[in-house]
Amino acid sequence: MSECLNCACVMRSMNRLNNCQVEQLEKNHAVVKFKKGASIIRQGMFSTNVVFLRNGLAKMHLNGPYHEQIVRVIKAPTYLGLPTTFGDKINQYSITAVIDSEVCFIDMNVFSMVLRENSDFSTHIIQELSKSELETYRRCANRTQKQVRGNLADVLLDFADNIFGSDEYTLPLSQSEIGNWVDASRESINRLLSEFVSDKIIDMKGKRIHILNKASLQLISQYG
């Protein structure tokens, strides 16, 4: 029974792949489980695989000049690290599982071959890369122009709307990780979270978040 046909990541682009191509991928892939906190792609190492996140959640991060920089948090199903696979032999960033996750590694040469054979598929990849770059520009402009309060609101909303699909969730990152994501100190994140709690915008028990006043949070995200 074909594991690749069941893989949501491949399925998303399957209409572009013929059976033979799926079979190629099938023969040259490996599914691996990663525990929370485990490193999936490591900055500075050789990259010889294309990586799919089949399920779970991962953070993309790199060594900045002063501290670790989290670039984005990505949920399955998605490609992981296409740019670092195609852009440089050596990984330019790391990817780490943020909750227990399942990952599929595909040999890069096989993937490249399929890309060469199938122009629809390569067009699809070009579009994915392009969209991801546009998103990066937008996020970067937001992060640098807004102040910490607004960026933190963004993070809380991002988890609710894009990642967990619920206004109640368990924060998968520590406060200092959130700081490394939105360019703030761990202390500032802490103080602002307390502020949100005392303003009844969120409820927080440990890492359990409940968004009580989403409208406020959206306003803060825009103007805060």
Add this chain to the structure above:
Amino acid sequence: MSECLNCACVMRSMNRLNNCQVEQLEKNHAVVKFKKGASIIRQGMFSTNVVFLRNGLAKMHLNGPYHEQIVRVIKAPTYLGLPTTFGDKINQYSITAVIDSEVCFIDMNVFSMVLRENSDFSTHIIQELSKSELETYRRCANRTQKQVRGNLADVLLDFADNIFGSDEYTLPLSQSEIGNWVDASRESINRLLSEFVSDKIIDMKGKRIHILNKASLQLISQYG
């Protein structure tokens, strides 16, 4: 006589294109000159062309939540706005000539066709996009983690090393544009430039910059 064969941008990837493909591009392109300050690609407009910068210098910029954000300054020869062309029908950022420049527009459908026909070429584009995204991550992490002094040093070095290839050059951006690039107010940029002058790190007459102490500037870029 073929204009495309003379275009440095196409020449860079020509070993990947056959005569027929060059001819296709040749028949569907238009070379346009832009004065300093003229808009080449405009955020919010439909994009129907792939754009090459044949010669000159351009800035890539987008509307941030509070002010214009300059993302990068790019010199010819280079593709312009591949991500915004392939990632979204509507341009997600603008490109503006920073000095008088010459640009080649190629119909996107023709370009896509060549991409589909020529897998080497599409691999090349995938690599370009990937590299550009990696660069974006790195730059963004630097910009957000370093303070303004270091980022300004970076800009001065970037002009010298990557753009003009000389330690003496005319700044093609105003101080407020530099501010929008490195996330600082125009006043801060001004004060820091004066500081560099009084520290004999640079000499400045109007927009004419002369780097006097490059080693210092590099130190400031690293630790400042």
Add this chain to the structure above:
DNA sequence: AATTTTTTGTGATATTAATCACATCATTTT
């Protein structure tokens, strides 16, 4: 269960850089 390590909470203080407010100089435009 005990110990170590990591994460969180919070005050006091320091610092960077923004903002405001003008003056001056340079460029366009009229």
Add this chain to the structure above:
DNA sequence: AAAATGATGTGATTAATATCACAAAAAATT
């Protein structure tokens, strides 16, 4: 050439956030 607009230079003040310094709580490890 005069007027208007935009760019630059510089001080005074304010504001946001980092940093330092601990204590307490939670989680991981032994």
